[in-house]
Amino acid sequence: MKDEYPTGKADLMTAFMVLAQELTVRGGSWAMINLPSWMSLKSFEAMRQDLLEKQRIVSMVHLGRGIFGSDFGSVAFVIDNVVAKESRGTYRRLFEQHVDVRSVSAIESLFRDSTYNNYEVQQSDFAAIPGSPIVYWLSEKMRRAFSIGRPLSDVANLRQGLATADNNRFLRLWWEVSDTRTAFTCTSREEAVASGARWFPYNKGGEFRKWYGNHDYVLNWEHDGTEIRNFGAENGGRPRSRAQNTSTYFSPSVSWSDISSGEAAFRRFPAGFVHDSTGHSGFGSETLLNQITLLLNSKYVMEVMKVVAPTLHFHIGYVGLVPVASGIERLPTSTLETMVERAQRDWDLSETSWNYEHNPLVALA
Structure with a gap:
């Protein structure tokens, strides 16, 4: 893992994400359903930064808990194997709190409501936040705070x-x-x-x-x-x-x-x-x-x-x-x-x- 997938070595699921990128031709697309922990935890920071620099997140559905019987939540996403530049991705957040557990029918109902928790975010905005977490739900003002503010440690x-x-x-x-x-x-x-x-x-x-x-x-x-x-x-x-x-x-x-x-x-x-x-x-x-x-x-x-x-x-x-x-x-x-x-x-x-x-x-x- 460490030798073959250095940026994805923290977990087998992220190693598969790196492998998917390698198997996809330049300009092609790949998709996956995975646990959402790679989006924010520090142990996946190198993988996130590499993904944001070299690929483009086209769309993402953050499903939360309840799909496939998962107690940790799940996230589905489509990624183009191209540099994002100034493009914007589409994101859906089908829950309000991480602890929410809903039936599959309730989640499906939220998905069909195209106005519910629908976000469009420029990918470069994630890089401005320490650790580059995929926090697409943050308001523009909150994202800007990381750019204009000094870290508390300073x-x-x-x-x-x-x-x-x-x-x-x-x-x-x-x-x-x-x-x-x-x-x-x-x-x-x-x-x-x-x-x-x-x-x-x-x-x-x-x-x-x-x-x-x-x-x-x-x-x-x-x-x-x-x-x-x-x-x-x-x-x-x-x-x-x-x-x-x-x-x-x-x-x-x-x-x-x-x-x-x-x-x-x-x-x-x-x-x-x-x-x-x-x-x-x-x-x-x-x-x-x-x-x-x-x-x-x-x-x-x-x-x-x-x-x-x-x-x-x-x-x-x-x-x-x-x-x-x-x-x-x-x-x-x-x-x-x-x-x-x-x-x-x-x-x-x-x-x-x-x-x-x-x-x-x-x-x-």
């Missing part, structure tokens, strides 16, 4: 954090340890060392929650994480842990969990936290972080994430592709402050918050 300092290699050993819920040996507000590694504390707040992602929250865990970072840094190397071996990007530890951030059951949720974290490898984080000035958080929790970014992160994995590399327009500095930070304040009040109403004071129902009694 605007903010996006970093993964600590991988302890043994969370059971180095993490505790904050109420499981002594309050006198915990420091909640350190602003630097140097301040953490000077505090003499053993336990410090740890951002490890967590459940879906926007704006503020998921302050559950503390980390054994005593003596600047000496025990963690040496974990696995006690007998001359290599450390099992990865204390990466330590210059960002204890800094204010915007953060999100790398895996979600739905859309991504972005939260502001104050100074004092060490961030985990699954609690991806962005760093910068307080004003920039507030503006970025507003942007990332917007409907616009939710739609962008469907393009750059088509699975439920919101890796830092995917989020870094979000296009940011120059007008971000005009976003009102007062709005973000209001959202964070409300989310924090809600979080602190729970007894599992370290800022919990009293039950509001008891206070009203």
